[in-house]
């Protein structure tokens with residue numbers, strides 16, 4: 001009888017502690033995006049422990065904030081009688097009536113996107129904006145989740161990885177909303193205010209060429225570069241967040257397997273043969289089977305270049321010799337260096353393409369050079385997202401094939417596949433160069449040799465698309481090769 005109140009007391013304590021623990025987890029989950037601004041890895045750990053409902057609640061709050069921002073911006077825009085259909089002039093490719101959210105995303109940070117969005121959706125009711133933002137945000141969130149799978153997967157149940165990864169893009173929203181949302185909006189509103197008088201003049205005179213003042217152009221180019229570089233900033237942050245969210249306890253290593261068929265060799269004598277496919281066990285268990293890539297064995301500039309070159313041309317041979325245990329960090333360093341180089345090359349190529357067309361005409365405009373550098377950064381980002389998305393799919397396919405397959409090995413191989421992006425870069429650069437300098441000549445030549453002009457234009461127009469499609473299929477094949485080579489790796 002005497003113990004009962006005590007028992008009730010301790011049960012109450014436990015309940016209290018549980019409630020406090022839940023509140024602490026909720027607070028940690030909600031605070032993660034802001035902690036990530038200073039300590040991304042710590043924020044990754046925080047969010048890994050938070051429940052999915054917390055993240056969903058946080059996303060709803062963020063969505064409400066973004067929607068409020070959008071409505072304020074749209075309302076701001078609609079209070080003025082201006083309809084400046086400016087954006088197409090800056091993109092140079094898309095006429096205003098065809099401008100989509102995508103093209104707006106390419107050229108503007110968020111605040112500007114919302115404005116141009118409003119221009120291209122004149123008839124959209126103001127309150128539909130939050131819904132569209134929601135759909136866009138969900139798409140970005142899922143894409144971000146997929147991109148980070150190769151970075152966080154350690155061979156545990158794939159469902160766990162995906163659950164953790166669903167939370168990770170949330171952590172990066174703090175930086176994204178701060179840099180893109182607040183920074184972008186401040187820029188847009190600032191430009192609007194300063195240009196109001198000039199813009200009224202422009203609308204009154206019906207000029208198609210907008211403000212025409214130099215500072216606006218430089219500001220636009222700066223905004224573009226700012227937007228593009230901030231995407232890179234968010235990507236870099238996502239990487240560090242993902243590192244923090246990796247499970248502290250790696251799963252049990254997969255036991256020795258036959259390299260030929262994956263049969264477990266745990267109870268087969270080392271000098272015997274695989275009972276399943278007859279492959280000598282010596283081959284499966286000898287470290288000489290996997291001596292490693294040059295870059296894996298010793299780092300440095302020359303091994304880096306040699307490995308990259310060799311991987312590009314001989315994926316089968318190289319993935320067969322890839323060391324697959326505890327070598328992931330090396331593969332991610334390889335990927336980071338590749339992307340640094342690709343970004344520089346892509347930005348330089350874009351600016352170079354513009355200069356190669358503008359210099360002979362003596363029509364170089366400095367602001368366009370800056371804008372082209374920004375576009376180059378954007379293309380490199382697209383390459384990164386495609387590469388990681390493909391790698392994420394590869395990891396998922398590998399993990400679904402069976403629990404015995406060591407998914408960490410494939411995740412490590414993903415980093416090396418970044419090298420194939422050079423083929424996309426070179427193909428598109430060559431196509432753009434030929435298009436700028438010989439496009440019209442080729443078209444005239446083909447028309448003169450008896451083809452209908454509409455057919456020739458279709459052929460030349462779809463050539464770039466078809467080329468990229470062919471490269472993408474080749475890339476799928478390369479991922480398949482990598483997957484086959486490392487799925488039952490013992491070293």
Ligand SMILES: [Zn+2]
Nearest residue numbers: 258261274277
């Ligand atoms: Zn076998």
